[in-house]
Amino acid sequence: RRSQNAAIVIRSLGVTRRELIEGLLEGKGLNVETLEKLNRIAPTREEKIQILAFEGDVGRLADAESFLYHLLKAVPSAFNRINAMLFRFTYGSEINQLKDSLKTLDSACNELRSSRVFTKLLEAILKAGNRLNAGTARGDAQAFNLTALLKLSDYKSSDGKTTLLHFVVHEVVRNEGRRCVMIRNNSLARSNSQRSSGLNPEPNDPKSKEEQEREFLKLGLPIVGGLSSELQNVKKVAAIDYDIISSSSSSMTGRISETRQLVLKCGADGAGEFIKEMKEFMGGAEDEMKEVKEEHIKVMEFVKQTTQYYQGGAFEDKQPLQLFVIVNNFVGMVDQACIDIARSLQQRKANTNGGGGGSSASPSLLPTPDVLRTRVTFPRLPDNFRNWKGMIRF
Secondary structure (H helix, E strand, C coil), rough: HHHHHHHHHHHHCCCHHHHHHHHHHHHCCCCHHHHHHHHHHCCCCHHHHHHHHHHCHHHHCCHHHHHHHHHCCCCCCCCHHHHHHHHHHHHHHHHHHHHHHHHHHHHHHHHHHHHHHHHHHHHHHHHHHHCCCCCCCCCCCEEEHHHHHHHEEEEHHHHHHHHHHHHHHHHHHHHHHHHHHHHHHHHHHHHHHHHHCCCCCCCCCCCHHHHHHHHHHHHHHHHHHCCCHHHHHHHHHHCCCCHHHHHHHHHHHHHHHHHHHHHHHHHHHHCCHHHHHHHHHHHHHHHHHHHHHHHHHHHHHHHHHHHHHHCCCCCCCCCCCCHHHHHHHHHCCCCCHHHHHHHHHHHHHHHHHCCCCCCCCCCCCCCCCCHEEEHCCCCCCCHHHHCCCEEEEE
């Protein structure tokens, strides 16, 4: 069965035995498809020994065995060369993929450490937790459990109409919108003062308090809702399997070493340009791989520092990218909360304009912040919210 399958592959090669032998001796002239097909019919070590030891009538051999006999007699290291040439073909895409992954990791760390909105959300969560646990030993926390980010939607208000996640996101959205208004007003004040020193740019805000609150939310939603765009590389890292990065780096290093050993042993196979071709490739590959390994160490140290920055010293070698997975899931929750708040805002506007016949709001949607401060209450948070393993600190 194996011999029949090999014969089918051999007939599909599209090159003669002579062209194949020349290509292996010269180290060039064979395309990646041909090399991949040949690699699939590589004999085992025992099969190779049996083929090379055969002393009978070659004409009586099956097609596949005859092909392998002539190939290995002409080039004993044929399949080692095939592997080396195939590696040369795939090296560029593999090393670039590894570089891209490391670059993404580095960018994700920078995004997390420079995101003002993400920091504001964390500060708001800590503040909310301390306010809810005021008067207890847990009421003056300086950090909270990292995994608590994913449980914020589980903590509901006493009346069950909203969640701690929506409460926190609503507050940050409002504050960001208020900040936009203040910046705008300050800019207008400076502009108007330059035109006329006697002009009062904002004698009285003509908007009602409810209109102001709606404006704050309207301006703040794109800012907080844009967090997922701001943390694009965090999302990419969350989908990365670090074991693949690590194994890819080790595998490429090993294959470069194997190719180097092959080059040293190929002199016994006869004349040809294979050694020259491979030496040119190896020189650049070894230097590049050395740089990538150094970058790998540097980036993973940055990942460790970033994780420790947010988790208060906790770093698990078995799950080095856990922080990015948790943050990405949390950002997805924030996105949904922003969608809910925007929907609630639109519904309140429709009701104000006389369109109150629509469907009732989702119980997770929030009223205005003033109502929140006076009416919405939450039960005290459980101890595991402040578990010291995996803390987000400030």
